[in-house]
Amino acid sequence: MNSMESGNKSTTKDLINLRARIRHSAAHVMADAIQRLFPEAKFGVGPPTDDGFYYDLELDRALTPNDLDQIESLMREIIAANHSFIYTEHTRSQIRSLHKDQPYKLELIEGLSDSTALSTYTHGTFTDLCQGPHVDSTGKIPAIKLLSIAGAYWRGDENRPMLQRIYGTAFETPKALKIYLQRIAEAEKRDHRKLGQDLNLFMFDPIAPASPFFLPKGTIVYQLLMDFVRKLYLEYEYQEVITPQIYLSDLWKRSGHYDNYRENMYFITADDREMGVKPMNCPAHALIYASQLHSYRELPLRIADFGRLHRFERSGVTHGLTRVRSFAQDDAHIFCTPEQIHDEVRKFIEMLLESYKVFDFDEPRVMLSLRPQKRVGSDSIWDTAETALRSVLEDSDLSYEAVEGEGAFYGPKIDFFVPDAIGREWQLGTVQLDFSLPESFNLEYIGQDGSSKRPVVIHRAMLGAIERFMGILIEHYGGAFPLWLAPIQGTIIPITDRNVAYASEIRNILIKEGLRIDVDTRNERMNLKIREAQLQKIPYMLVIGDRETLEKTIAVRTRNNGNLGTMSIEQLGLLLRTEVISGHQTNTS
RNA sequence: GCCCACAUAGCUCAGUAGGUAGAGCACACCCUUGGUAAGGGUGAGGUCGACGGUUCAAAUCCGUCUGUGGGCUCCA
DSSP: OOTTSSSOHHHHHHHHHHHHHHHHHHHHHHHHHHHHHOTTOEEOOOOBOSSOEEEEEEOSSOOOHHHHHHHHHHHHHHHHHTOBOEEEEEOHHHHHHHTTTOHHHHHHHHHSOTTSOEEEEEETTEEEEOOOOOOSBGGGOOEEEEEEEEEEEGGGOTTSOEEEEEEEEEESSHHHHHHHHHHHHHHHHTOHHHHHHHTTOEEOOTTSTTOOEEOHHHHHHHHHHHHHHHHHHHHHTOEEOOOOSEEEHHHHHHHTHHHHTGGGOOEEEETTEEEEEOSOSHHHHHHHHHTSOOBGGGOSEEEEEOOEEEOOOOTTSOBTTTBOSEEEEEEEEEEEOGGGHHHHHHHHHHHHHHHHHHTTOOOOEEEEEOOOSSOOSOHHHHHHHHHHHHHHHHHSSOOEEEETTOSBTTBOEEEEEEEOTTSOEEEEEEEEEESHHHHHTTOOEEOTTSOEEOOEEEEEEEEEEHHHHHHHHHHHHTTOOOTTTOSSOEEEEESSGGGHHHHHHHHHHHHHTTOOEEEOOSSSOHHHHHHHHHHTTOSEEEEEOHHHHHHTOEEEEETTSOEEEEEOHHHHHHHHHHHHHHHTOOTTO
């Protein structure tokens, strides 16, 4: 993603193809090395990936990092020997007998149709079922590195055996490999779990697995994100509500969650009655809607809710802030007429694109997810819903990809994925149509002709889970939040304690201007205070010594090592306020 | 849930022939009042994730559990 960006389209494509050939070839070389070291190994598949390659294999013992080193050095020998890759086509019985000791390969062969050529590639003494393409010879694999050992189900099926997967990568030059490895190291430095601890944003405790505790600084960011969304809600005419956390199971039976989502829910029993902790807000909003009679004149009705949700995620899938069991979304449900769907989805997408720009995210990738196997509602309802979403996307400038079977159980959806500062992609927003909820909750409005009609529900979230969004933002900014989001916007550094009184005076003035300012009154040297403020990624360091106290000025330094010199309190206030406002301004605000 | 790994002071980590624990930073106190990324000294701090087993003796070996990490599956 990084080094590919230069150059025109065709060379980019050439490079991608070259890398795929190199990596696929490296996978063969790795399998060769493994077979020499472990002749009893049974091989699965070994394809190239976007970032490297892997090979799956079965072995009677677990591989260790030490084994990886051995495999890698043997690979280097095989590469140095510069064996040619030789393509051969076979009959079905030939290719079967070639792989007679390889049960997984035999299964793959069974799955191949007779219309495709049954081929192998051989280098040196190693032959593998493969349609290629490869580089000419093993010597044309310029740079390799084995990275990790993992478990992976055979054919991705959790009911089938778990194989060992070795991940590696290969590049067209040693330099390109080095750049890639540096990028991984950079990603580690930005890891939100590490930064969250270093910057005192949030913590975890084993007593509440996968459930974040937001510390005071993290809470400031969290609240600012909600404030940001609330401001857009005013503009886009949403109404916020607060709804209960726990409901009798009758509700979940009615909404379909009891049948379709139970394994992800927490249940408790009180008063001999079973209750479920909400994993979603939609049923609550349906109850609110149903509590009153509605006219078509009121629609669309946009109900927003930052309610805390709990979802039991299987152990092993949780991850820092990005996959948690307790969270809140910038969730809202739009109740509208079928005719209003198009306009509502369009407006939502407009709001979403506008807000992503504020966070310096590039244009999102858009995915339209269509009906899954496990679903509620008739096929004709699904037809209507899918057509509606498609038409909005067709009318917009956005390019999108439609995927069968990925929709929610209650309706099709559009998901938005954005790349962060180092090229990784994350799912943020989502908009989902729901024709089932209005049915099951018997929602109605009175139409122009005086008869009862069925509204449509649109589920939508822009930032998605605030927890997740914050995790992504931390990595995107590398912990250096823009001024408007920084938990502490400036720290005042008195050089001696003679300057503390003036420092407090400055602080009070800036606080009254709505800024988040600290004073570092510790008996430490200025250098240390600056260092720590830098490490905490505080945007402004406001140094105050005898000179400033006397002249009623402030020496201003930014975290980018920019020394802005001295200025008056008025100048500083203006500077900070201007930066705060421009930081989170949307197009329409 | 599955495979593999890891769990030692608030943090980062050291502690492999099994013999009742160490460092740096942080913290407390003292000295130092210092102009743009670490001033110095002293001190306190750990039932080595939990439970069980082997052993005269377990942070160290074995088992179970919990949590976390890398993946797989899942992600409404």
